[in-house]
Amino acid sequence: MFDKSQLMRGTIEGCTLKIISNETTYGYDILVYLNSNGFSVTEGTLYPLLLRLEKNGYISAFMMDSPLGPKRKYYTITKSGKEHLKSFEECWYTISSSVNKILASDSDE
Amino acid sequence: MFDKSQLMRGTIEGCTLKIISNETTYGYDILVYLNSNGFSVTEGTLYPLLLRLEKNGYISAFMMDSPLGPKRKYYTITKSGKEHLKSFEECWYTISSSVNKILASDSDE
DNA sequence: TTAACTATCTTGCTTTACATTATACATTAT
């Protein structure tokens, strides 16, 4: 089988940023959302990613109590994060259209 | 700027396999083809990749004289390589549709 | 008190892309 995790590279970062840009939310919720949308992401992938995004200034965090379980760390997207997301989207459309073009190419051309 | 090379991960392997599956060809030619189709791949990426694909039995190689310059190493796809390519294509369509779905999602949903 | 679910984080490993460098043949310009 093809290594799915290599293909997902980079896309998790962009998609996570998009999810946070849609609404203020927290790690565990993002994890569940990604995995119910075709991804297969583990905690060992997402939490270091969120810390990285925060460290780079793309998102900012605050703690809030959960109605069930330990405190949640909520994230909101920053101005810089919005720009980074836009850059990701442009990058993604360029690359995905290149891949689609090559996959659609035929032996006779 | 978003790190394009992270997004290209895995796609270069699949696209290279597709190109070789279309016609028997050699490294330098694949490099030029990829870069004239939206990619920006260097020798340091492609040649190790070709050796890896060969080592894994997805492609097989033979040397042939070039009309201008040193000998070329031509590659053909193997049966196992065709299966691997098919697996890549399925994987790609799954992931790209997931990414497109998330990128299309809105703040209000 | 044990299990299950929620919630975050760390460590060490693997893979892949990239920069850089080396090698070498052929053609063209100086």
Add this chain to the structure above:
DNA sequence: ATAATGTATAATGTAAAGCAAGATAGTTAA
């Protein structure tokens, strides 16, 4: 001659990101 350019392949070392595995901890229900 020889220097530069284009063609052609390969090796080495580095960085980034995803993953497995495990640690920690609060809540709820059996």
